[in-house]
Amino acid sequence: MDLYEKIVKGKAKMSVVGLGYVGLPIAVSFSKKIGVIGFDINKEKIELLKKGIDPTKEVGNEALTACAVEFTSDESRLLEAKFHIVAVPTPVNPNHTPNLNPIESASRILGRYLTEGSMVVFESTVYPGVTEEICVPLLEEESGLKCGVDFKVGYSPERINPGDKVHRLESIIKVVSGMDQETVDIVAKVYELVVEAGIYRAESIKVAEAAKIIENSQRDINIAFMNELSIIFNKMGIDTKSVLETAGTKWNFLHFYPGLVGGHCIGVDPYYLTYKAEQMGYHSQVILSGRRINDTMGKYVVENLVKQLIKANVPVNNAKVAILGFTFKENCPDTRNTKVIDIVYELAEYGIIPLIADPIADVRQAKCEYGIEFHSIDEIIDVDALVLAVAHGEFIKFTHSDFQRFYKDVPNEKKVLIDIKGVLKRKEYEAAGYRYWRL
Incomplete structure (x- = not known):
């Protein structure tokens, strides 16, 4: 009886190490089919999960309450599992070098409880070679076991898109790889338990690692091109969104748009x-050129906000500015590596401390990581300028009158509206006299 048969017959359990935006959906999905131990070092998070509260909002409280995952922060419980999935973050350091501490720590913890006949699959986004050259030696060192003899390793890059209710674990083709054919076969069969879209078997672990990292690098480069176009067209007095809509009528035009590029994937993986x-x-x-453009867009937005204030005859040093949205993307509470913070920092260079409202954002995460405290929507009043930074569903439903109540009681030509994502009807606000600007 191989490991797959043991798992489906209830004779072996799976563990998921790291219960964030990727790990939690994986654990919940697999728990519908097999026994799953969900492990995370964050004890507060584990307590929330046990109470049926989903801090990621990826699976929802109802599904979380109904699931059969055994949530724990007790690392010794990893001893109960034979098939392990590691889904921890892989951030970068301030100097933009990889920060492998989370995946190294996870490998050491798991190694302490690894048993003969186990299989470890890494999902974290890494550069080619990390799984076999960094993680495997740590697993061997901590366990005293030999990879390829006592345990096997595989790699299956995560493709979950936080906040996306359409492209989920079940509906995205799953890439799998392993150190040998037996590992690939078992990893593929295990993921087939929950992935309906199908399995793609990569040639090797390094190929799978490389494929994942270029997925996000490609998007980063394409968005950087859009941002550069936005800068050029802005100087020409041409609306970028109108240009892209026009060019998009060609069958092979790629539909990307300018914007702030943050988060723990696209803004990091390159x-x-x-x-x-x-x-x-x-x-x-090419890759680093794209990164340089995307990393400066927050500064570029503020420069244009200031220009609009000057045109409106509003003193910059006394301006009251509000920012709607702080997360790295719409309808997602995650604030990690949000580029909205660049706008906040740049405004501070002009002596402006903005009012920030985001009803979806993880309040504790924003406070701990950035020292940011949010205001309620009702507290956004008497502003000179408003930055619609994140296109949360709640924000894009705002009407002209909803925006009107945020501003000071002054003529519309003194009201600055910065629509970063270009979700509002430009002509409507310009016709009303607003100082409207978007990328």
């Missing part, structure tokens, strides 16, 4: 790839 490339003696040109 640095993993370029870091490894530099180790091999190659200095990236």
